[in-house]
Amino acid sequence: MTATTSTNVAQGEAHVGLQAGTVHGDVNFYKLPPDPSPEEQFHAAVRYLNARVRGEARRLIEKAVAGGHATTEVQFYRLIALLSGRTLRQLGTEELDRLEAICASLPHLDDRDEWAAGLRVTVRLLAPVSAAETDLVIKEIDALNRRQRDWIYGHLEALLEGAMQDEMWQRSVALAEAQRTANDRLNRVWKFFHPTPAQPRTLPVHPADIPVRDWLYAGAGALLFAFAIIGLVVLVAGRGQLGSVLGLLASLGGLVAFFGGGADRHYRRARLRAKDAEMVPPRQRRPEAPPGGFARKVDRLFSRYFGRYVPRGTERNYWLTQTAGIRRQLRDEIVDLYREQRIEAERVAWLVRYLVSDVRTRWEQDTLTAYRRELRVPVRTTILHLGGLAVLGIGSLSAVPAAVSAAPLAGTAWLLLAAASAVPAMRASFRIIAERRRVAADQAERADKEAARWAAYHRWRRKLADKPSDTEMAAWLEGDRKVLVDQAMRQYRLRPSQVITHAFIEAPAPSCKKARYPRGPWRYSHYQLLLFLLTEDGVRQVNIDLDFEGATHHTIQRLNYRFDAVAAVRIDGIAAQRPTFELTLFNGEPISVRVSESDDEADQHDEDPAKITQLSLDASGLSQTLHVLEGTAAEGKEWVKHRRRRADERLTNLASTLRGSID
Numbered sequence: 001m002t003a004t005t006s007t008n009v010a011q012g013e014a015h016v017g018l019q020a021g022t023v024h025g026d027v028n029f030y031k032l033p034p035d036p037s038p039e040e041q042f043h044a045a046v047r048y049l050n051a052r053v054r055g056e057a058r059r060l061i062e063k064a065v066a067g068g069h070a071t072t073e074v075q076f077y078r079l080i081a082l083l084s085g086r087t088l089r090q091l092g093t094e095e096l097d098r099l100e101a102i103c104a105s106l107p108h109l110d111d112r113d114e115w116a117a118g119l120r121v122t123v124r125l126l127a128p129v130s131a132a133e134t135d136l137v138i139k140e141i142d143a144l145n146r147r148q149r150d151w152i153y154g155h156l157e158a159l160l161e162g163a164m165q166d167e168m169w170q171r172s173v174a175l176a177e178a179q180r181t182a183n184d185r186l187n188r189v190w191k192f193f194h195p196t197p198a199q200p201r202t203l204p205v206h207p208a209d210i211p212v213r214d215w216l217y218a219g220a221g222a223l224l225f226a227f228a229i230i231g232l233v234v235l236v237a238g239r240g241q242l243g244s245v246l247g248l249l250a251s252l253g254g255l256v257a258f259f260g261g262g263a264d265r266h267y268r269r270a271r272l273r274a275k276d277a278e279m280v281p282p283r284q285r286r287p288e289a290p291p292g293g294f295a296r297k298v299d300r301l302f303s304r305y306f307g308r309y310v311p312r313g314t315e316r317n318y319w320l321t322q323t324a325g326i327r328r329q330l331r332d333e334i335v336d337l338y339r340e341q342r343i344e345a346e347r348v349a350w351l352v353r354y355l356v357s358d359v360r361t362r363w364e365q366d367t368l369t370a371y372r373r374e375l376r377v378p379v380r381t382t383i384l385h386l387g388g389l390a391v392l393g394i395g396s397l398s399a400v401p402a403a404v405s406a407a408p409l410a411g412t413a414w415l416l417l418a419a420a421s422a423v424p425a426m427r428a429s430f431r432i433i434a435e436r437r438r439v440a441a442d443q444a445e446r447a448d449k450e451a452a453r454w455a456a457y458h459r460w461r462r463k464l465a466d467k468p469s470d471t472e473m474a475a476w477l478e479g480d481r482k483v484l485v486d487q488a489m490r491q492y493r494l495r496p497s498q499v500i501t502h503a504f505i506e507a508p509a510p511s512c513k514k515a516r517y518p519r520g521p522w523r524y525s526h527y528q529l530l531l532f533l534l535t536e537d538g539v540r541q542v543n544i545d546l547d548f549e550g551a552t553h554h555t556i557q558r559l560n561y562r563f564d565a566v567a568a569v570r571i572d573g574i575a576a577q578r579p580t581f582e583l584t585l586f587n588g589e590p591i592s593v594r595v596s597e598s599d600d601e602a603d604q605h606d607e608d609p610a611k612i613t614q615l616s617l618d619a620s621g622l623s624q625t626l627h628v629l630e631g632t633a634a635e636g637k638e639w640v641k642h643r644r645r646r647a648d649e650r651l652t653n654l655a656s657t658l659r660g661s662i663d
Contacts, residue, residue, distance in 0.1 A: 022346075054621075083156055177483060182475070185472075192468045200450070204446075214431050253388075314363070354453065489533065534628065579622075
């Protein structure tokens, strides 16, 4: 077969443009204590094995065994970790030595417990199985408890050859089909990539801002007014006319009513102007925030959700125009609240969604400007204001002439002093009262906002509560991979026994989301996969686009080439935590894939970035794929034959040891 022309997935130093990664720091799924016991190491190994991080699982299991923890359960997982996803002929010399040592150390196995039974069947699979024995061995596997049975079908499907391999593969694919959408994947998988939401905040209430001038006007004016009133009372009372005294008292009462009504009217009008200003679109275009910064990301969030949450029956452009003012006010509030807290914008996306949906709800209920009804001057205030002014005027008709006639010079002076001090004192008092009422109203609004935001926060936390575990993510991805391999074999009309081995290269797709648990591998919302099927005739390569969140995929490209068409295989950039896989064909351009990105988040969680990169590569199966393709590039088809001869010699020596364990 000849190779077709290939195109690069992410050539050279091309950057795949991932979004900022999420590290779920609130979950210590893989974290071990400083001085772990062998039992703790073993349980961590099982978690890694569940996540398909096979290398780390093998390392921890061997440490547990070296520490004296070597039960039949441990030995079962020890074999699973060593053999997972590989044929016996793919094992290297050191791994075959370990397999032989494990089998030699096993006691006589019977069915005294579920793990011994599972271990016995696993060891049975290491020995050659004839076509006549296939049904018997399958029955032995099916007789196991579900836990051991799923581990064997899920990890050892490639272990055997011939009819047994075909049967094991079909059982494994059937299990993968069920697992890849199990546990409500489509409705839960997105939650894994959602960051831990930031707790809600509200802007503090601006304290009362009352100029010293207003305090001076109000205080000095009140004293001078009181002094003038006392003088007028003395003059009017000295004449002994009851009507004049009652007129003066009525004037004072009217003034008090006028003051009460005027203060309330002033506050309501000032408050209304401030509220209306929040709704008015800005007159000048605000300079754009720096690219990549927190403010720019918040801008995009508000633009996205205001564009998405359009009220029913409202034209989009009209909605965006009418809400420009409140949109800017809310955006500025979020930026001010969270800018200096080292919080990613996606962590406050829930709050932006809540604020926008609240605006839409109030729009639909016609309560967006409800403050106008609340701040409308009530009839009582109008009566006090205008009625007080009328009473003041009527009372002054008798009080003023009486004061002037009693003492023309002094009476006129007292009247002028009372008027001159009352006006500025009253205006200053209006502003003071309005500001103090503004603070009280803002505090009440802040309390309501805070309660509503915390309620929305708790609702969102409850929605995220069933976030998938890393084990579920690994099971879903492994299910996708097996289904893709099965579909590729069907497309090429190949039986599993006709495929020497298969291998994957996993790469994050451009602009995908990524997330992980501390000390766990990265998981991506979208993958670019390179699937290699090695057969006697050469290599079948399928390039696949996998939407992991949507559980959908489509084939991008299919390539066929002989073993001798592979010129070189290499992996670069591991030291910089930006490994790139490159496959070069003699008659084609290099196929280059960035398989992982540098881990900028590791330092924030007290982790080693190189270790996280290694775990991610381990979970992707890159080392196994690289081993197969490097051997193919170096020796071609002879490498496959050489590996078979060497493995067959070792497996012949292993057969007698296996018979002693299972007989």
